[in-house]
Amino acid sequence: MLALRCARSLRHVQAVRRRSSTTVSRSRRERRDSVDASVLAERAAWAERLEASPPETAEDAARELNDEKRFKKAGLGVRRAGKRGVFRREGIEAARVGSQRCGGAPPPLKHALPEVLLVGAANAGKSTLINALVGAAPASKAAPASASDRAGWTSGLEWIRVGAKPPLLYVVDAPGYGAHAVATARERREWTTLCADYARTRATLAAAVVVVDATRGVSTEDRRWLDVLSSAPTVVALSKCDLLKGPGAVARCARLVEDDTQCDVVATCGTTGAGVAELWAKLRALCAAVSVRTSDPRAVAVHRSAVEV
């Protein structure tokens, strides 16, 4: 009976894969325990929804194609082979300055600066996106956030100072949620409490980014976090958009996620840096209100590429 059900679901995934505009199966780079059956099922369902939502008019189709071209051009350039491993369009100095584990206290910070929290499912690409935000190519020595193909790698809140002279703001990386995280149920519960407490009580929280994996769409937990973060200005970053295939898929995916979340959505790709300039521009706008509170106008001056848009 079980074998029959497995074969049926495999046939279903294969059928979706044949006509899908996103990655449905597990790639060779993805770990079996981190991209498990539940993730594959989410991918298949999301791929079907993307397929079933073509643009309504020719104008919409043209707009989708245009957005897609813009997105592809927006990468930060080919990785430089040099030891610093930055994108060709260089970033900003950044360093990990402290962390908070479950049951621990927040780290003492040298500067009172606005903070931007990134939350999202485990393996959604939060740490990679933070590195791209500061211009550090994946796996480079310059990368301040630790990324991994293991869902559940980030196990506490991590403060990353963006900018050095002057420091501009802190980006806070968080452990991911979701049952596929390679962690015990207890660890996952503790992470949820840690992040929720931070989100509810942190006075310097200026803005939040909910990272939604473009191959999986918006999950129930993403929605729950959008609720938890309702008191902070929030933007949704669509990650892994390089894995979407077909004409207009990125724009269509962004449109659907915008409908689902009623939030501003920015399409990004942490491995090429595409979309980070737009994300900075959004964050700059969101932080503007808080910079009044912290009375530090430098706090809203951000990544060079944000100025270049």
Ligand SMILES: Nc1nc2c(ncn2[C@@H]2O[C@H](COP(=O)(O)OP(=O)(O)O)[C@@H](O)[C@H]2O)c(=O)[nH]1
């Ligand atoms: N193709 C692709 N893979 C990505 C992207 N961002 C992250 N990844 C991969 O997804 C995995 C999880 O990334 P990570 O940043 O650690 O996710 P986190 O758990 O949300 O912090 C890693 O293997 C990354 O290389 C992206 O934009 N495109």
Ligand SMILES: [Mg+2]
């Ligand atoms: Mg991480």
